[in-house]
Amino acid sequence: MHPSSYGKIGLHLNINGEERTVTIRPADTLLDVLREHLGLTGSKPGCLNGDCGACTVIVGDLPMKSCLMLAVEAADHQVITIEGLNHAPIQQAFIEKFAFQCGYCTPGFIMNVHALINRHPQADCETVKEWLKSNICRCTGYTEIEEAVRSCLLP
Amino acid sequence: MIPYDFEYYRPASVAEAIRLYGGLEKQGKSPVYYSGGTEIITLGRINLVKTGAVIDIKHIPECQVLGFEQNRLILGAGLSLTKLEEADPFPLLSKTAREVADRTSRNKITLGGNICGRIFYREAVLPFLLADSQVVLAGRDGIKRRSVHDVCNGNLRLDKGELLVQLLTERSYLELPHVSIKKRKQWETGYPLITVAALRKDDRIRVAFSGLCPFPFRSVELEEELNRRHVPLKTRVDQAVRRLPSPILNDIEGSAEYRIFVLRNLLEDVMEEMEGK
Ligand SMILES: Cc1cc2nc3c(=O)[nH]c(=O)nc-3n(C[C@H](O)[C@H](O)[C@H](O)COP(=O)(O)OP(=O)(O)OC[C@H]3O[C@@H](n4cnc5c(N)ncnc54)[C@H](O)[C@@H]3O)c2cc1C
Ligand code: FES
Ligand code: FES
Numbered sequence: 001m002h003p004s005s006y007g008k009i010g011l012h013l014n015i016n017g018e019e020r021t022v023t024i025r026p027a028d029t030l031l032d033v034l035r036e037h038l039g040l041t042g043s044k045p046g047c048l049n050g051d052c053g054a055c056t057v058i059v060g061d062l063p064m065k066s067c068l069m070l071a072v073e074a075a076d077h078q079v080i081t082i083e084g085l086n087h088a089p090i091q092q093a094f095i096e097k098f099a100f101q102c103g104y105c106t107p108g109f110i111m112n113v114h115a116l117i118n119r120h121p122q123a124d125c126e127t128v129k130e131w132l133k134s135n136i137c138r139c140t141g142y143t144e145i146e147e148a149v150r151s152c153l154l155p
Numbered sequence: 156m157i158p159y160d161f162e163y164y165r166p167a168s169v170a171e172a173i174r175l176y177g178g179l180e181k182q183g184k185s186p187v188y189y190s191g192g193t194e195i196i197t198l199g200r201i202n203l204v205k206t207g208a209v210i211d212i213k214h215i216p217e218c219q220v221l222g223f224e225q226n227r228l229i230l231g232a233g234l235s236l237t238k239l240e241e242a243d244p245f246p247l248l249s250k251t252a253r254e255v256a257d258r259t260s261r262n263k264i265t266l267g268g269n270i271c272g273r274i275f276y277r278e279a280v281l282p283f284l285l286a287d288s289q290v291v292l293a294g295r296d297g298i299k300r301r302s303v304h305d306v307c308n309g310n311l312r313l314d315k316g317e318l319l320v321q322l323l324t325e326r327s328y329l330e331l332p333h334v335s336i337k338k339r340k341q342w343e344t345g346y347p348l349i350t351v352a353a354l355r356k357d358d359r360i361r362v363a364f365s366g367l368c369p370f371p372f373r374s375v376e377l378e379e380e381l382n383r384r385h386v387p388l389k390t391r392v393d394q395a396v397r398r399l400p401s402p403i404l405n406d407i408e409g410s411a412e413y414r415i416f417v418l419r420n421l422l423e424d425v426m427e428e429m430e431g432k
Contacts (some may be wrong), residue, residue, distance in 0.1 A: 005158070026163035026209075029196060032156055049197050049258050062237075062262045068193045069263065072163050072209070113258060133344050134259035 013074055015040070016084030018118045022071070030074050031055045031066035036083060042082035046136075053135030055106040063115040063134070076085075082107035090114050093148040100148045101139035109135045113149045121154045157199045162208040169217055169293045169320055171288065175210050176316045177295065184208040188269035190218075190233055198273065217291075217320050218267070226326045231321045232267025236279065239266060245324060247333040248282040251352050252336040255279060257344045267319045270307060274346075276300075277371045280307045281335070281352040281363040284373040286328035291321040309370045309400070320346055331356055334428055338407045338417055348409045349417055354424050362422075362430045368400055369415060381426060392422045 008023045013099035015038060022037045031048075033038040034057070048067045057065040058080040085091060090110055093099070100106045109132075116123060116131045123131075128149050132142065158423040162184070168235040172188070178281075179186035184207030189195055192211070212218050218233030223243055228244050236252040240261070243249045255278050256264055269279040280303070288303045294317040294327040303322070303360050306312050313319070336349040347366035354361045363373035380394040396415060 009163075023367040025160055027157040027159065027161050028358070029200070048200060050193055050256070051255075053259060056259060063259045064262055065259055068191075068196055068260065070163065070192060070196070073192070131258050 005152065009072070011072060011075060013071070014078045016080055017078070024071055026072050027069055028071050030057070030059075030064075030069045030071045030079070032067060032105060033071040034079075040081050040083050043111075044104055044107060046104070046108075051136065052105070052108070053112060054105050054108040056111045056135065058111055058115050060117065061119060063112040063131075065134075080111070082111060085110065087113060088114055089152045091115060091146065093151045094145075097144050097148040097151065099140065099144040099148040100137075105137040105139075109137070109145060113145075113152075116149070117152050123153055157196065158202065159199075159205065161206050164208060164210065165211045165214055167214060168217075169298070169318065171370045172210055172212055172215060172283050172318055173293055173295065173316070176318075179208045179210075180316065182207075186210055188212050188267075188271075189389070190265040190271075191235065191263045191350065192268075194268060194272050204273075206408055210342070212267070212318065213265070215320075220234075220321060223326065225347050228324045228326060228329060230266060230324075231399065232265065232270070232320045232321060234266050236261040236264050236266065236269065245282060245332075247285070247335060247352060247354060248279065250333075251281055251337075251350070252279050252333040254335070254347075254350070255414075256428055266322070270322075271311060271319055275369045275371075276350070276365045277307075277311075278337075278340065278347065278350050278365045280371050281350065281365060281373075282333075282354075283322055284308055284325065285333075285352060285354040285361045286324045288322050288324040288328075290319055291319050291323065293318045307371070310370050311335060311370075328354070328356070332429065334425055336421060346408060349414060349421060351421050351425055353417075353429050355429050360426065362425065366408070367403060367418065369404060370404070372400060374398060374400065381422070384430075388423055388426055391426070392419050395422060 013020050034043050044054035046052035050065050050068045050104045056063050060077045161271050164175050186208040187206045189209035189211045213233040218231040220229050220231040240249045283303045289300050290306050332355045335352040338348045339345050348367040352363050365371040377395045377398040403411040
């Protein structure tokens with residue numbers, strides 16, 4: 001990455017295990033770059049204000065709202081988007097537990113709880129509830145989503 | 156999308172950050188320090204923050220310190236609220252920080268960004284006001300240490316280009332009895348209607364607030380009233396309310412009258428709990 005001077009910069013990103021090079025504005029958010037430059041439209045724009053979680057991706061091993069992050073900040077990290085999950089257990093669990101309706105919020109939820117399951121495979125109820133507060137769903141009940149998460153945790 | 160362009164700098168030392176700020180300021184670029192960046196991005200998107208250059212301070216080693224030196228806890232301004240919560244060196248801070256935004260956003264929001272933010276709740280400063288902490292600041296004149304009260308009690312008083320590097324807290328404050336209560340208008344995440352944090356030191360109860368006024372604060376006069384133990388609690392609370400600074404917020408989260416109503420009940424609960432501890 002070459003900082004300084006207005007205009008565009010060349011940036012190397014590691015997305016879903018692949019090295020990608022993009023030419024972007026330093027003011028572009030990670031969400032802008034994923035969707036507009038890399039065609040990865042699974043991360044959804046919702047509020048663009050950090051409130052809804054629809055844009056959540058995993059950076060390193062943490063869920064991050066990609067509307068709250070500049071793409072340049074992701075340069076030294078591995079980024080995983082919903083397109084990078086390959087039949088993760090939580091994806092199947094969302095289907096089995098009817099954890100979505102329109103599906104707009106689903107990629108964000110899945111990325112958040114995928115990170116949760118990896119970091120805390122035995123997460124207790126309180127931790128699950130705490131993490132789930134980061135995402136908003138306007139259609140379905142949160143009970144089904146919680147059930148999907150629990151079904152992927154170790155006893 | 157942020158509707159304007161800016162340059163992005165990533166200094167590796169405090170000195171470089173200060174130099175960059177000075178140089179960019181001279182070039183008319185109105186630089187800003189960029190920590191978690193969440194406020195700069197969200198307010199930038201709607202043109203409420205305008206800058207020609209951001210200086211990302213997260214990679215400065217001093218801003219990432221989390222540890223003890225002699226009898227003092229040192230916390231770097233670039234630490235995320237999640238890191239602080241997980242390491243838990245200052246339980247009252249963990250409790251207060253845990254109520255800011257939501258878990259995913261706290262992976263990005265930093266201690267320094269919360270304390271220096273324009274969004275005036277700045278809840279993470281409350282524990283430091285209660286613990287008489289010190290702040291380490293860097294500016295054109297070098298590094299200095301100041302009392303947190305001089306810089307962060309009420310409106311933020313940082314000079315132009317001054318960088319908050321660290322917060323220092325005496326170890327003896329870290330495990331004192333405390334409570335932190337956040338009341339919201341609704342839901343389980345979101346800005347406070349009122350947040351009260353309290354700490355008991357030498358048998359006196361200290362209290363600090365966010366969400367009551369357009370700045371976080373601790374008031375010695377208000378604490379004087381609350382600590383008159385020979386006076387009935389309700390009277391103490393009445394007297395304390397008279398000592399509130401102004402203005403009391405009157406906005407979409409709640410009217411000023413409603414806030415005072417909630418505050419009275421909160422203060423009674425806090426005092427009862429703290430006096431029992
Ligand atoms: C979804 C969401 C929910 C929120 N909920 C709450 C809440 O419940 N309670 C609450 O208190 N706040 C809340 N906030 C506000 C948030 O805590 C502040 O906006 C905070 O500034 C964000 O921290 P940051 O590290 O991202 O700051 P940044 O965007 O990096 O910076 C914010 C400001 O502080 C300045 N700054 C940053 N670091 C330093 C430093 N070390 N020295 C000098 N200046 C510095 C920057 O120049 C900028 O002006 C919320 C924010 C979001 C996005
Ligand atoms: S679009 Fe990012 S949190 Fe809503
Ligand atoms: S399934 Fe429609 S918003 Fe969640």
